[in-house]
């Protein structure tokens with residue numbers, strides 16, 4: 001094995017710390033299968049060190065003023081921007097991202113720190129009138145040590161989405177990124193320290209879910225959990241949180257619908273549907289990969305989407321699937337879909353021409369003749385696969401929109417904004433975009449149904465990382481009536 005492969009250690013108490021085990025996990029590029037990094041293979045002992053550091057640092061961090069925390073978070077945002085080229089390089093190497101979308105996603109990571117650094121200065125409780133000789137008020141207090149666990153598909157972006165509001169609220173954090181894409185999270189440790197974040201306030205332990213994730217969420221000093229990932233793991237973490245009676249935010253899977261009516265701007269709808277499979281090759285929880293289209297325009301819409309996807313080049317216009325197991329799972333789902341009667345109007349196979357032998361590329365795909373009970377229509381593919389299903393009436397469109405267990409996001413395209421708004425109110429999903437919409441770090445994000453619990457982004461997330469205390473004081477009788 002080459003000795004020139006960069007090696008990354010945990011980030012604990014303000015410093016890089018090698019794992020107690022001395023072992024490192026190999027991280028390979030999904031673009032060509034080459035070994036790119038070695039990352040600390042954590043254990044419960046490493047978690048213990050990180051949680052202890054976070055616990056020690058919390059009282060002082062929690063006592064800082066919101067102005068002081070605001071300044072540090074704003075400096076972290078600046079640090080991410082200064083280091084953007086390196087961060088892009090790391091996420092492209094280990095996660096197979098394309099440089100332009102990676103840069104956009106990573107700059108949003110900076111926005112989270114700037115945004116929460118800004119709005120925390122408005123964090124305020126209420127005063128409640130309990131009579132003349134009384135002062136009653138509420139305070140938003142931190143939980144203490146918070147665990148943030150993230151998946152592989154948007155590492156620093158998803159990490160920052162939890163870390164920034166948690167730190168802003170006065171908590172300290174132990175982050176466990178995905179074992180497949182850990183490096184930018186570790187870089188954040190360094191960037192945050194250089195920005196003036198005190199030692200121990202942010203700690204990062206890398207490794208597997210079983211050996212790092214489980215001891216972390218089970219640790220008696222961890223008082224709140226923020227998790228992004230699969231429903232299966234979300235359920236497992238939820239069970240531990242229930243047993244421990246601590247709050248947990250779960251941002252889980254999705255199979256989000258895009259509803260297109262005959263009077264919609266079909267070109268705009270086609271572009272949006274194509275982007276759902278091109279951006280990160282569909283490896284986005286909120287990707288709108290179920291195309292529900294009014295029957296009279298189905299063929300035309302699929303043709304327009306096909307025209308956009310046709311000729312898109314692997315490695316230039318869309319990236320690879322992150323790991324071999326994900327890749328194999330996806331090809332298996334496509335094979336099952338074909339057996340069940342679906343047809344690939346576009347793509348449908350592994351991409352082989354002009355990609356490295358071990359490159360994990362799947363053709364951007366549009367499946368037609370899909371029935372709502374097929375596996376590919378119900379389950380998250382997490383890849384560049386759009387399934388098209390026709391509807392004849394608005395009620396039928398809504399029924400189809402609800403034909404999975406999920407409810408993370410939805411999109412509606414129609415010619416009548418009032419109809420779009422009415423549909424947005426009917427659809428069970430945490431975010432609904434009508435005719436494009438605009439979502440950002442300011443707009444709350446999270447699931448209905450099995451897509452999750454709690455909200456990230458926006459002011460809502462800041463409150464998720466605080467607990468509310470009521471203080472009521474009987475004042476001395478000084479003749480006030």
Ligand SMILES: NC(=O)C1=CN([C@@H]2O[C@H](COP(=O)(O)OP(=O)(O)OC[C@H]3O[C@@H](n4cnc5c(N)ncnc54)[C@H](O)[C@@H]3O)[C@@H](O)[C@H]2O)C=CC1
Nearest residue numbers: 150151152177178208209213214229230233252253285382
């Ligand atoms: N938000 C979303 O919608 C996402 C959904 N997924 C779905 O999940 C599937 C698997 O992707 P993964 O990244 O492997 O998701 P995952 O849920 O297995 O892993 C997410 C994170 O949780 C950790 N983890 C795993 N088991 C754990 C446990 N028992 N306790 C604590 N932490 C644990 C992992 O190490 C990783 O850091 C994807 O195919 C996709 O369908 C994946 C990423 C994001």
Ligand SMILES: O=C(O)/C=C/C=C(\O)C(=O)O
Nearest residue numbers: 153158228283284285286
């Ligand atoms: O922040 C967003 O709008 C989307 C986030 C996507 C994920 O968290 C995901 O794919 O897991």
